[in-house]
Amino acid sequence: MWPGTDVKIHESFPTYYLPYNESVSFEDRVAKIIEWFTAKDPINLGLLYWEEPDDTGHDVGPDSPLMGPVIADVDRKLGYLIKMLKKAKLWNNVNLIITSDHGMTQCSKQRVIELDRYLDKDHYTLIDHSPVAAILPKEGKYNEVYDALAGAHPNLTVYKKEEIPERWHYKHNDRVQPIVAVADEGWYILQNKSDEFLLGNHGYDNALAEMHPIFLAHGPAFRKNFTKEAMNSTDLYPLLCHLLNVTALPHNGSFRNVQDLLSSAAPKAISYTQSPTHLLGSDKPGGYEQEESYPYYIGISLGSIITIVFFVVLIKHLIHSQVPTLHYMQVEVAQPLLQA
Numbered sequence: 001m002w003p004g005t006d007v008k009i010h011e012s013f014p015t016y017y018l019p020y021n022e023s024v025s026f027e028d029r030v031a032k033i034i035e036w037f038t039a040k041d042p043i044n045l046g047l048l049y050w051e052e053p054d055d056t057g058h059d060v061g062p063d064s065p066l067m068g069p070v071i072a073d074v075d076r077k078l079g080y081l082i083k084m085l086k087k088a089k090l091w092n093n094v095n096l097i098i099t100s101d102h103g104m105t106q107c108s109k110q111r112v113i114e115l116d117r118y119l120d121k122d123h124y125t126l127i128d129h130s131p132v133a134a135i136l137p138k139e140g141k142y143n144e145v146y147d148a149l150a151g152a153h154p155n156l157t158v159y160k161k162e163e164i165p166e167r168w169h170y171k172h173n174d175r176v177q178p179i180v181a182v183a184d185e186g187w188y189i190l191q192n193k194s195d196e197f198l199l200g201n202h203g204y205d206n207a208l209a210e211m212h213p214i215f216l217a218h219g220p221a222f223r224k225n226f227t228k229e230a231m232n233s234t235d236l237y238p239l240l241c242h243l244l245n246v247t248a249l250p251h252n253g254s255f256r257n258v259q260d261l262l263s264s265a266a267p268k269a270i271s272y273t274q275s276p277t278h279l280l281g282s283d284k285p286g287g288y289e290q291e292e293s294y295p296y297y298i299g300i301s302l303g304s305i306i307t308i309v310f311f312v313v314l315i316k317h318l319i320h321s322q323v324p325t326l327h328y329m330q331v332e333v334a335q336p337l338l339q340a
């Protein structure tokens, strides 16, 4: 139910998994995950993925009015998930995280950069596409390709591999190509206009607000009515390890960055203020009690941020004595995996 769970990693598969299949309905995915959580030998971590609003977002662009019904449907689906978790008496016992792996921005045929205008097709192979074109020059053509592309278009930034900004934690990996050309937000790189073009896309600079995913969490481990300005998606891994009481492998995240989300931590609070939009409908959103009005929250978040695909992570809650003390977490060192 999560792309990739049907792949062997470190010689093992998850305890239960379904081969990824887009055509399985959301209701069936929810039924399956609840079955696994309530089995005789229950799972402690369940992952559920839904393809929208990513799919439609690519087709029509996140700014399209056609996204409205798609967002409303995601909202309904989250309501359904909560309803079924309550029915299975899991709602108060699991920690639920709703997130995404990226945002999305609106593209336009008026903002296209055609590589054919600047480069000879026979001089390079295009390994990865817009908005980050990964370019492998043919033998002996490196300088020619780089010189032709650098400064070619005002909305295209061209990097030699070694010049890629450190903050992307990207440049040291073998899979990264010798030349990387990055489009400005909303611009689209094509070889020529006959290539596939999407009205919505992601993969732009992760500093851009439009690229940011959402993060919502609910459950006994999390503080209530707490909001945090930002966190790194890489911090999710140590957070999940903490909730599951497993030792994290080397990673790029930081548990300390997300410790304030937890009810057991001693946090520096950022007070939660309700937005006027939220107040408009918060009395009885969809018949849920206020603290349980997830669908409503997500509706607002998706409407304003447009996060495209959503992931649901359910973690069986450990009782306090099972949760590792924060002591060992303090000695964590974020491992710069891609900087080695």
Ligand SMILES: [Zn+2]
Pocket (backbone or CB within 6 Å): 054, 055, 058, 202, 308
């Ligand atoms: Zn996508």
